[in-house]
Amino acid sequence: MSSLDEARIRCPNCGRRVPAMRYCIYCGAQLPTAAPQQIERPRPLEAPPPVPPLVPPPTQPAQPSPAPSPIGLEGEAASLMSNISTLYARKIALFKLFQSGEVSESVFLKLYNEYSGKLSELLNMRVRKLEELRRRLEDIDRRLSDIALSIEELSVRYKIGEVDLNTFSQRSEKLKIEQREFENMAKSIKAALGRLEKMLGDKSPSEIKDMESSLQAAYDAIRRMVEEGKISNSVLNNVKVDVEETLAFLDSLIRDRKEREKALREDLEALHARYKIGEITIEEYERKKREIQEEIGKVWKE
Structure with a gap:
């Protein structure tokens, strides 16, 4: 340099x-002195941050699945009876609307007759279905009886040596398979018949009682309105027979429960009288009163 x-x-x-x-x-x-030059050493490359492990999203707890709807013959019967129940409920709801003044006479009669017509069709369908299934069940029962006799006869023929073991086994198995098939068919038909025979089976006794009470109250109110001249007598004449038949039908479904409740309330009244005249103590009265009231509450439960 x-x-x-x-x-x-x-x-x-x-x-x-x-x-x-x-x-x-x-x-x-x-x-x-000049500071010695410091040579910057290359910094080691930083390792990339570790990738967190993939965590699967939390699984939702399995919800209990609703009870499966009946299928086959039983499903058809359940659907038919549900539609019948719905139409009864709609007619009663319509009656209450008319009684409250929310529906005109013409619209009320149009809808009421429409629902009544549909309900009549479904009720007739129910009767035909009941007859059909009962005939089928009788035929199946006869066939099952024949199969049972055939199995017994085959067993006897085998025991006395008329048929060999191989023949007995084959024929016996065939008959038993046929027997199981007919038994399953009979079970399905009986389940469907159970649905068809129970009118308003999807309603609890207390719900049927409320339906009857609502219809009776609305019917009484409409009759008073006719007497007061607020609505025409023709409306009442058009629905009178049908309403009274419906009330009788609803009553028939819960009559035994109504009689049971009436008897219990009479017991409660008699108990009160016994207490008033000093026949029983206050403690005994209160205890028996609670017992009777509990029984009354059970009358309208399933």
Whole structure:
């Protein structure tokens, strides 16, 4: 390196620029030493942050599945009876709307006759279905009886040596398969008959009682409105027979429960009288009263 290229620094003592040596060539003062260049070493590449493991989303607890709807013959019967129940409920709801003045006479009669017509069709369909299934069940019962006799006869023929074991086994298995098929058919038909024979089976006794009470109250109100001249007598004449038949039908479904409730309330009244005349103590009266009231509550439960 030439003198022109020699590195120079400023002397802190005399202020002159001098060669970068240990001492100033002019005043002899010690010169600062240049800090050695630090070579930056390349930083190691940072490792990428660890990828968290994939966690599957929390699984929802399995919800209990609703009871499966009946299928086959039983499903058809259940659907038919549900539609019948719905039409009864609609007629009663319509009657209440008319009684409250929310429906005009013409619209009321139109809808009431429409629902009554549909209900009549479904009830006739129910009767035909009952007759059909009962005939089928009788035929199946006869066939099952014949199969049972055939199995017994085959067993006897085998025991006395008329048929060999192989023949007995084959014929017996065939008869038993046929027997199981007919038994399953009979079971299905009986389930369907059970649905068809129970009118308003999807309603609880208390719901049927409410239906009867609502219809009776609306019917009584409409009769008063006719007497007061608020609605025409023709409306009442058009629905009177049907309403009274419906009331009798609803009553027939819960008559035994109504009689049971009536008897219990008479017992409650008699109990109160016994207490009043001093025949029983207050403690005995309260205990028996609670028991009777609990029994009354059970009357309208399933």
